Amino acid sequence: MTDILRADGRTPDQLRPVTIERGWSAQAEGSALISFGRTKVLCTATFTNGVPRWMAGKGKGWVTAEYSMLPRSTNSRMDRESVKGRIGGRTHEISRLIGRSLRAVVDMKALGENTIVIDCDVLQADGGTRTAAITGAYVALADALEWGRTKKFIGQKAQPLIDSLAAVSVGIIDGVPMLDLEYTEDSRAETDMNVVVTGRGLFVEVQGTAEGAPFDRRELDSLLDLALAGGITLTEFQKKALEVSA
Amino acid sequence: MTDILRADGRTPDQLRPVTIERGWSAQAEGSALISFGRTKVLCTATFTNGVPRWMAGKGKGWVTAEYSMLPRSTNSRMDRESVKGRIGGRTHEISRLIGRSLRAVVDMKALGENTIVIDCDVLQADGGTRTAAITGAYVALADALEWGRTKKFIGQKAQPLIDSLAAVSVGIIDGVPMLDLEYTEDSRAETDMNVVVTGRGLFVEVQGTAEGAPFDRRELDSLLDLALAGGITLTEFQKKALEVSA
Amino acid sequence: MTDILRADGRTPDQLRPVTIERGWSAQAEGSALISFGRTKVLCTATFTNGVPRWMAGKGKGWVTAEYSMLPRSTNSRMDRESVKGRIGGRTHEISRLIGRSLRAVVDMKALGENTIVIDCDVLQADGGTRTAAITGAYVALADALEWGRTKKFIGQKAQPLIDSLAAVSVGIIDGVPMLDLEYTEDSRAETDMNVVVTGRGLFVEVQGTAEGAPFDRRELDSLLDLALAGGITLTEFQKKALEVSA
Amino acid sequence: MTDILRADGRTPDQLRPVTIERGWSAQAEGSALISFGRTKVLCTATFTNGVPRWMAGKGKGWVTAEYSMLPRSTNSRMDRESVKGRIGGRTHEISRLIGRSLRAVVDMKALGENTIVIDCDVLQADGGTRTAAITGAYVALADALEWGRTKKFIGQKAQPLIDSLAAVSVGIIDGVPMLDLEYTEDSRAETDMNVVVTGRGLFVEVQGTAEGAPFDRRELDSLLDLALAGGITLTEFQKKALEVSA
């Protein structure tokens, strides 16, 4: 299988080059500019002491996320959702996915009554923007939690992070399962799957869609294998980025 | 595993009672009032000759769907999205899921330049509204296609339906994988998965989410087994409903 | 005049078949699925202890209503108001009419600081949806008040219902005054009037509109006669529906 | 009955002072600044050659209206609907009423494929704004039609105006039927009715509402008597205003 080479020279089970510029933003409590090849997402974390009113008094925190694409992040310009006056279904869906995924690795009791909002703004898009966003969001989140600890909003012994979190896309193209699709691959894929995994190799989200033809159990299994392997590599990149003091 | 009984007396691998009232609407080209236990969804199909302008001239059709809940379909009343002036993320997400799933079993060339809109309105909600909607939508779609053939908008030999389509939810509750969750079960599930399958047993959508704790590969496998079995039973219900002349 | 027969065989002063399925919804505090011929409206009542902030502390309650049509309740599909992002004038107008009418038969002091919202969702439309909605809403309201009494939110001796309430449309077609117009009649009517009456035969709303030609005093009088007679029959149907214990 | 005097010294069957400044706007094809006592409404008519696309090719015209209140036309300031981002139910309802009423006195075939939009902007409000708006709108409409004839958009022999149109409110206060309610009267009325009549004394709209208690047939009759008499007087004011060349 690894004899097949893709347009950019990658083998089917290879990620695009990954870079994580931690602390890109001078003002956010945590931030990372992450790139998966040409895909670039700026993730910023905003830490607020306190929670929305409907959650107050339960001793628990809240983590949420918003995803958006710059109008010319893509090959042809899209209208701004602010100008259209409404958020599209895809944006909503991805924002919810990111928030839900992050919450799966946060112990809300350990976080205490604090709120973290992660903004994931796609500066350049070439496929895999939601998976890059989740992978970068985790880094921004980790830094924001550290900031909260430094400011004593989070207890010194509290461990709000249960596990690390990364995400990757996989898909079947011309019958071959492939890892980390770029835009032109994504458009041709028969089946497309986004998988969110923890550093310990557990699943947080599995979203597989038959874009072309329905897929069978064996194909599903091979995609999950690829995704788990990709998740391990991404976890390594995150670890390296977080090792350096920000 | 089947020794465990649920609140309503079902075994873990048992569906709720399913009813499909085909042709419920006197005016739509296809319709079905489907119930999964207390969950009731009215699915109507609108067949229009022609396609949106951006698709015209390609000899291909289009199928789309809209999902909505009546404000008091749920236990406590929700504000109407029309009154709020915007559609929520969940509604968007489910509408997109239903449309995408239906398109996976329709041959757009065979459909020709015709458009079918499926409206899925939840009259009463007790968990599994999106899966009931997809299962009922297939019946409404099948009737609308038949209507189109009768009216000669679709060629006599054309076979727009590639396969049948059904959907079911599965989840892990107290460590036990269970089929077709009702609302109280859904709220307690650690992992929640919606699976859309064709009559031939292929996957169209797999959407698994760790609501409580991340899940491992073995748990994922057992959920997929349950869902495939549930899909076979739902397919039988659909066949029976469609056997009778509407 | 009664020698004239309409398309469906009715005499000019005859209602369409009326059915009222009380308690249709398993979760609402009061509900009724009412049909006037092919017109079907699901009315649900939501009882909430307490009133909106601006009304608090006056010892009085509040009753309001929302009307909406399913997109394919009509012969050709309408766009959803939630998708358009705004409520149309007709929807607003009818919601206000229903709420205002219901309030005319409720003693707000006897209701106490409780709020009742009546949702009237048209599942199928064939003329007279607003009058069917009002007639069904009264039944849902009566049950919700009873529920409130059972739950002790309303005092045991309080009599919040001053009178019963029903509504019917009347119109002049080819010079003949007719009761309870179905859609094709409504489209042809020169004059169209919706009349809301109490069980005691008093007027709550009289809304007459010259769709074709202005009408004179004599025509107006004959329409009011018809409407009062129709109101009496509808009141009987409501009584029967409410006699049975829900 | 005429022994009773109102707060401003009027008898129950007396209108407030009425003034009509025809041609108030230098730029509109027709206009009138009308006052009913302190209520002042600026009505402008915009004549456009051609009709909306959905009406084209039928040889018929279209007349529509929009009603709005300035934020400080009332005693306490209201938020602008443009700022709120949505038009309220009351505004919608009155705009529709004005348009529907005007169309009842226009022969759309004689108008030809021309569109007239009447804007009714309330500069100062003291009750009866919708009836003043209709009465003033008729004057603006008449002038716009004359303009269209001068510009040859309307045939020289065409008679688009079938009849003249005026409107007045009536209501029952402390059991006494009264004509042309000002704001403080309107707030106290048990029953409130707006009646739109033609110059020939025919009804175009009758909208009666029980604000306090339901009303009986006899009360309804006395209100209609008052309204018809008021309509005759208003028609005289319109005639005088239109006699002078604009």
Add this chain to the structure above:
Amino acid sequence: MTDILRADGRTPDQLRPVTIERGWSAQAEGSALISFGRTKVLCTATFTNGVPRWMAGKGKGWVTAEYSMLPRSTNSRMDRESVKGRIGGRTHEISRLIGRSLRAVVDMKALGENTIVIDCDVLQADGGTRTAAITGAYVALADALEWGRTKKFIGQKAQPLIDSLAAVSVGIIDGVPMLDLEYTEDSRAETDMNVVVTGRGLFVEVQGTAEGAPFDRRELDSLLDLALAGGITLTEFQKKALEVSA
């Protein structure tokens, strides 16, 4: 330069006829109907004791403004912003300009915790609507402050008004700097500038825009000269209007 005459016979440095009808509105705390030639703007001031929650407890007041044009104030009808569901950029910009300008002459401490909203509604537009609005708004504001003093919401010795405020447009047409442009002049101007000045001859806002060609320092200077002179004359008109007791 004064040898050149404009279409309406004015010299380049001459204002159009200015009228200020103070107290036009019977219900507002301050009001003025101002005209600059055919441009007519109704300015009303609403005085409210108290400030928005985010300002409370600081002992300071707030002044804000909203600008809007009637749909047929212009030569061809514009759609209403309330109907479009959003406020356009130009409206926003002018509302902000008016509010900001007024605040520059109000001592918020002397105003105390009171809020004044100035509504500027353009009834007829022929260029210079924003400058007429500001000039009229000042008169309405002055009266509203006087009302607040009479009602004792403002201390007897407090002097909330620091200075008076007027505004005028200037522009370069065919190389000639001109004062107070009417619409046809404004459309032809190479450079267009709105200048807000105080009675003492200080600048509050200078907004110059090269509509046609960029302008040099000398042109800028001549425009500022004209504007300062125009401001003096407008200040005289305001003084006269305010001398008379309202």
Add this chain to the structure above:
Amino acid sequence: MTDILRADGRTPDQLRPVTIERGWSAQAEGSALISFGRTKVLCTATFTNGVPRWMAGKGKGWVTAEYSMLPRSTNSRMDRESVKGRIGGRTHEISRLIGRSLRAVVDMKALGENTIVIDCDVLQADGGTRTAAITGAYVALADALEWGRTKKFIGQKAQPLIDSLAAVSVGIIDGVPMLDLEYTEDSRAETDMNVVVTGRGLFVEVQGTAEGAPFDRRELDSLLDLALAGGITLTEFQKKALEVSA
């Protein structure tokens, strides 16, 4: 005057460090990531052959711009305008300013029937975002025009760029006129002015606002002097960025 040093060590007439990363975006027809100190704006230009329908057939092009801030570009997070469902006044105002300014240096006839949209997205904000946006937008525009020439959408001899364009803020702080204010300076300024100038030293926009106290002619003059000098330096930066082949 130059003895005074600011918080960051600059003299009053000194710009912050300026960097221009031309061609930052891989997909846009022109782009620049510009920084004025900590303020960073990503400017992308989208070139489209053809013009909006209302402009077609006149042989002229169109240039427009949209400005937006990322939610966490600022020190505390702002809600997204897409989530709020409406664009704020400030955003509207700045978008209009950028577009208007750019159009002042483009010969629309030489551009031909082509449209250029410049998106200015603020990634990090520390004062002067609109002036940085204009200065960067010019670079993106220049490259997009060059792209259009290469693609033959613009004639080989056509010279659409009349002049270059840069912008800078100036303000008076504690009585001292200062160039290029950062956020903390901007908040303290008595007078704040944004000036858009061409490479030849002509004014395109002059927008001065008395934030604290009205300003006199002499102060205005000193601010204009500073701005013209700053414009010259920025023009140099642009030249250098554009010299290198992209």
